[in-house]
Amino acid sequence: MRYLTAGESHGPQLTTILEGVPSNLPLKAEDINEDLARRQKGYGRGRRMQIETDEVEILSGVRHASTLGSPITLVVENNDWKHWTKIMGIEEISEEEKEEVKRKITRPRPGHADLIGGMKYGHRDLRNVLERSSARETTVRVAAGAVAKKILSELGINVASHVLEIGGVRANPPQYKNLNELKDRTNESPVRCFDQSVEQEMMSAIDSAKENGDSIGGIVEVIIEGLPPGVGSYVQYDRKLDSKIAAAIVSINAFKGVEFGIGFEAARLPGSKVHDEILWNEEEGYTRGSNNLGGLEGGMTTGMPLVVRGVMKPIPTLYKPLQSVDIDTKEPFSASIERSDSCAVPAASVVAEAVVAWEVANAIVEQFGHDRMDLIKENIDRLKSYAGEF
Ligand SMILES: Cc1cc2nc3c(=O)[nH]c(=O)nc-3n(C[C@H](O)[C@H](O)[C@H](O)COP(=O)(O)O)c2cc1C
Numbered sequence: 001m002r003y004l005t006a007g008e009s010h011g012p013q014l015t016t017i018l019e020g021v022p023s024n025l026p027l028k029a030e031d032i033n034e035d036l037a038r039r040q041k042g043y044g045r046g047r048r049m050q051i052e053t054d055e056v057e058i059l060s061g062v063r064h065a066s067t068l069g070s071p072i073t074l075v076v077e078n079n080d081w082k083h084w085t086k087i088m089g090i091e092e093i094s095e096e097e098k099e100e101v102k103r104k105i106t107r108p109r110p111g112h113a114d115l116i117g118g119m120k121y122g123h124r125d126l127r128n129v130l131e132r133s134s135a136r137e138t139t140v141r142v143a144a145g146a147v148a149k150k151i152l153s154e155l156g157i158n159v160a161s162h163v164l165e166i167g168g169v170r171a172n173p174p175q176y177k178n179l180n181e182l183k184d185r186t187n188e189s190p191v192r193c194f195d196q197s198v199e200q201e202m203m204s205a206i207d208s209a210k211e212n213g214d215s216i217g218g219i220v221e222v223i224i225e226g227l228p229p230g231v232g233s234y235v236q237y238d239r240k241l242d243s244k245i246a247a248a249i250v251s252i253n254a255f256k257g258v259e260f261g262i263g264f265e266a267a268r269l270p271g272s273k274v275h276d277e278i279l280w281n282e283e284e285g286y287t288r289g290s291n292n293l294g295g296l297e298g299g300m301t302t303g304m305p306l307v308v309r310g311v312m313k314p315i316p317t318l319y320k321p322l323q324s325v326d327i328d329t330k331e332p333f334s335a336s337i338e339r340s341d342s343c344a345v346p347a348a349s350v351v352a353e354a355v356v357a358w359e360v361a362n363a364i365v366e367q368f369g370h371d372r373m374d375l376i377k378e379n380i381d382r383l384k385s386y387a388g389e390f
């Protein structure tokens with residue numbers, strides 16, 4: 001499967017076309033809208049989220065709530081577009097009109113794509129960069145991810161995400177009976193954190209960043225349960241599932257790091273404390289004594305929960321801006337201030353869930369016969385019973 005996205009942050013709409021989604025997958029707009037709404041929530045978001053009510057329109061590839069196997073087109077409209085029709089219009093406008101519109105950006109924000117994007121594409125109005133580099137694009141990535149999650153859920157595979165850290169405030173590792181408990185609890189939390197004891201501290205950290213005209217980042221975790229062993233492969237670098245997931249995580253705007261299982265902690269521990277001992281019993285077949293490696297060995301799923309974390313840097317737009325240079329005059333100036341979030345870590349956890357779900361669903365679809373859901377299901381069931389007896 002593959003997908004592309006298109007659309008500017010303040011343009012009329014965002015679009016994604018998903019290719020290779022198997023046929024006969026039950027799919028309704030509400031399956032996608034639920035995740036779009038989750039992405040819009042989260043303490044620390046700016047005013048834009050009050051303007052938008054993201055809802056998907058399915059324009060192709062689905063008939064009577066079931067996929068056809070043909071390309072699926074998903075569209076989400078930008079409510080904000082009505083305030084930007086002149087500034088973001090498609091038609092040609094004169095230089096005088098451009099001046100009138102007066103939303104030209106010439107003072108690049110450190111940490112955003114403004115300066116280098118302008119240099120690279122030859123845009124002297126940095127709005128031409130900002131509009132596409134904006135994380136508004138993650139809306140349709142979440143829509144694509146919701147379709148991937150639907151594939152996974154049909155195969156008995158459950159995907160969840162939660163926030164582990166915001167602005168240095170670290171949650172205790174979540175202790176949950178099952179993944180649905182984690183999902184329910186984090187969906188209720190304003191910071192999408194399972195650990196209620198640190199929620200208030202996280203919100204206070206966001207408040208003080210906002211008061212100081214600053215921004216903060218954090219760490220999110222995605223967990224996937226119910227995977228068969230052997231998804232991905234060790235035989236070629238570009239078939240290793242962990243490499244694909246790592247790329248997907250750092251493709252999210254502002255994500256700068258990724259770790260699996262105990263992650264960077266493994267650098268400080270001996271092998272005897274890191275590797276997960278192999279066990280076998282009649283009922284479950286092969287299991288592990290621990291899951292320090294986050295459910296991946298040799299670029300393949302082990303059958304244990306897949307655990308991946310992503311690190312989000314602080315938002316680049318600062319209401320107390322850092323120093324920059326005006327690209328027209330070359331004079332030093334404060335960077336431009338655009339309406340902005342102070343912290344988008346909770347929202348980003350929903351994006352992380354979507355991009356990881358896409359990579360895992362894609363690997364499964366490719367590996368288990370990619371045209372129709374019923375055959376994929378049969379192939380996975382066959383592999384699961386073989387794996388138990390192996
Ligand atoms: C959900 C989400 C919301 C974001 N909101 C903002 C924002 O309001 N203002 C901003 O400057 N950056 C925001 N960012 C981060 C920028 O989009 C990102 O830093 C920028 O595209 C440059 O890419 P890079 O940080 O990956 O280098 C957001 C990121 C995410 C994932």
Ligand SMILES: C=C(O[C@@H]1CC(C(=O)O)=C[C@@H](OP(=O)(O)O)[C@H]1O)C(=O)O
Nearest residue numbers: 046048133134135136139338339340341
């Ligand atoms: C629009 C979204 O996030 C935007 C991401 C973003 C950025 O620079 O990445 C900047 C802000 O855009 P605006 O200036 O329109 O408020 C955020 O609101 C969204 O998540 O849907």
